[in-house]
Amino acid sequence: MRIPAASAPCRGLVFVWQHPLNRRRRLSALCCYLTWQFRCRLWPSEFVMPWVNGCRLIVAPGLTGATGNLYAGLHEWPDMALLVHLLRPGDRFLDVGANVGSYTVLASAAIGACSVALEPVPAAFHWLRRNLECNRASHRVTLLPLAEGATSGELWISHDRDTMNRVVEPSYPGVARRVKVVALDDLRSQAGIGGEALWKLDVEGFERQVLQGASCTLHTDPPQALLVESRCDAVVRLLSSHGFMPCDYLPLERELVVNRTTPHANQLWVRDPSWVQERLRKAPVFELLGRAI
Secondary structure, eight states: OOOOSSOHHHHHHHHHHHOGGGTTOHHHHHHHHHHHHHHHHHSOOOEEEEOGGGOEEEEOTTOHHHHHHHHHSSSSTTHHHHHHHHOOTTOEEEEESOTTOHHHHIIIIIIOOEEEEEOOOHHHHHHHHHHHHHTTOGGGEEEEOOEEOSSSEEEEEESSSGGGOOEEOTTOSSOEEEEEEEOGGGGHHHHOOSSOSEEEEOOTTOHHHHHHTTHHHHHHSOOSEEEESOOOHHHHHHHHHTTOEEEEEETTTTEEEETOOOSSSSEEEESOHHHHHHHHHHSOOOEETTEEO
16 A cells, blocks of 8 residues: 655654544544654654564654554555465565565465565665564575576666665666666576465566566466556566466455455566465464454
8 A cells, every 4th residue: 555645744644644544543543653752852763663473663753664564564565464364384475675574574474484585785785684683584585685687797776765665767867877687587596486375566667578578487476366466467467377366355255356456556467266265265364453354
């Protein structure tokens, strides 16, 4: 769930007020938001918040990829709920564009899955590593400070846009650095990619190129499901050609709706809806914000 474009305070307030998990607790959620804003100004230090199934997440001023979870439990609803309901201990999860590691922490610390997390921006990679160390989950995660693309090589990536960092031109006026790029197919033997229960791709408009670089894996050893931010025609055609169907997930009902696009940040794609639905329905309940989910 992306916060719509507006001034920063307005974005935060709208996000907190409209988030589905806050509908029964809007006043307490607003108090949490305002308390954190005051704390950031008076005492700008990090804070370790308790999260799902006993895992923890480091929250610090400026880390919008983490603070949304402080305000609303699961920043990206229903995508994060899907991950918690779908994965099981020992499953495999691929996090492309991991940022500070919210999804990887849920997968490997809250659930106990084995993850491969790729994040090319050094500041985000630092927090990703710290979050795994905080949860003593580093042994379950392969961390790679790399970007992903259609072919291996180098690209320029912005370093000054927090969760919105993306591939840019060398003439980009802000802070950007040249980073190493790999195709996911080239990482199959090195990182053991292939056959995961779930992939999450969040690379700010570069999803088509990432999927093109994973064409062999998608053909021979695909994941059961993908969360992909882009909905461009090329991404739709590529995933459809590999047998994936667009789906929506309703976490509170534990219902997978096949062949339906969603208004959320990420589109869910599934190869075997029956297998995924059975898993979702049988997943253990987790407690969050006083609710059983």
